[in-house]
Amino acid sequence: MTTGEESEGVGTGLDGQGWDATRAWVEKGLSEGERIERAVRLRGGWTSEMRRLDVRGPEGPRSLVLRSFVKPFFVRHAEGLLSREAAVLALLGDTDVPAATLVAVDATARYCDHPSLLMSLLPGTVRLDDEGADDRAVLLARQLLRVHRVPVTAETRPRPYQAWTSPERVGPPGDTRRPELWRRAVDVIRREPPDHRACFLHRDYHPGNVLFSGDGPGLGISGVVDWVETSWGPADLDVAHCSTTLALLHGVPAGMRFADRYAAAGGTLAEDPGAHLYWRLLDALAFAPDAEKVAVAWRELGRTNLTAGVLTRRLEEYLQALFDRYA
Incomplete structure (x- = not known):
């Protein structure tokens, strides 16, 4: 979810065009005397349609x-x-992770x-600009650690993580000049997943799913959203996903620094560099070949410089940087 907005007005968005039943469902759950005044489309996501509903009562x-x-x-x-x-939002209500409160599902x-x-x-907004990215990355790392420390029971433990790619996929x-680099990366994820200590994972943790408020010394994280992929698995996998995203958004050095900030x-x-490399590549290769899927959402939020060509080049350079450090 993001906070790019497109007002749809009270008479649209949840009226007609296949939204009548949804509007009735929402209004049935409102307090007595409350009504929806406006629906505002939130831009920047691609898996679902998000709307802010302004309610008055x-x-x-x-x-x-x-x-x-x-879709x-x-x-x-x-x-x-x-x-x-829904289950995760209920679980997080008693933690220090700033998540939304479930109303209905x-x-x-x-x-x-x-x-x-x-x-x-x-509250807060998604911030994807290069300016201030280093300061935000420090906060992202600290917040991710709090996510990983969420206590669970046998009943509340989420499902085991699922890989988002495989060697065959x-x-x-198509225009790469380093096919051997890609073959080498794919060969790494052909092995069985390394042994690991599992913890609570957001599983889709990246700057597009974190809300910030304030500036300078007052900068802080005001919300973490999009918990549909929450899983149980290695902390390395969440760090890997945020690292890949930072590399694509802000350049390879930004992606390479995030694991250090988390530590x-x-x-x-x-502890084994080869094991950590496995998780980093398992995530990065899921963006191949060109990361265009995420580029569309980011360009909607103003990052028009992130063309398919830029992201493809950054992804390939990121793979090389991972081998240079961890292989």
């Missing part, structure tokens, strides 16, 4: 966030994704037009 105004899956692939998987997010679209989840609105860029915050990663 006897107790004054408030805002909620509605997540709805409308066929995600509709098919919505029951698991939204049920998982209809994971199978029994009442809504599309599988949907309704939650509170968190990796496609190197400096008190986090523990695999």
Whole structure:
């Protein structure tokens, strides 16, 4: 979820065009006298449609966030994704992780037009500019450690992590001049996953899913969103995903520094460099061949310089940097 906005007005967005049932479901759960005044489309995501719902009633105004899956692939998987997010939001309510409060969920679209989840609105904004990226990365590392330390029981432990690529699915860029680099990277993830100590993972932790507020000395993280992929697995995997994203957003050095920042915050990663390399490459190769999927969302939020060519080059340079350090 992001905070890029596109106002849809009270008469659109949740009226007509397949949203009547969803609007009725939301309004049924509101307090007496409350009504939806406006729906505001939140831009920057690609797995689901996100809307801020401005509500007014006897107790004054408030805002909620509605997540709805409308793309066929995600509709098919919505029951698991939204049920998982609902359970995680309930779990995080008693922790120091700034997550939204669950309001309601209809994971199978029994009442809504599309599988949907309704939650509170968190303060802050997504910040993807290069300016201030180093300061934000330090906070990202500290917050990720708090995520990994979320206590769970046998009943609340999330599902085991799932890999997002495999050797057979990796496609190197068609115009690469370093095919041997890609073959070498793929060969690393052909091995069995290294032994690891598992912990609570966000699993999609990156700057696009973290909200910031304040500036300078007052800069802070005000929210962590998008908990549909929450899993149980090695801390290295969450660090890997954030590292890859930082490399694509801000350049390879930014991605290479994040693991050090996580360790400096008190986090523990695999002692064996080869094991850590496995997790880093398992994540990075899931972006191949060109990372265009994430580029679309980032360009919507103003990073128009992140063309497919730029991201492809950064991804390839990042693979080489990983080998230079950990192989």
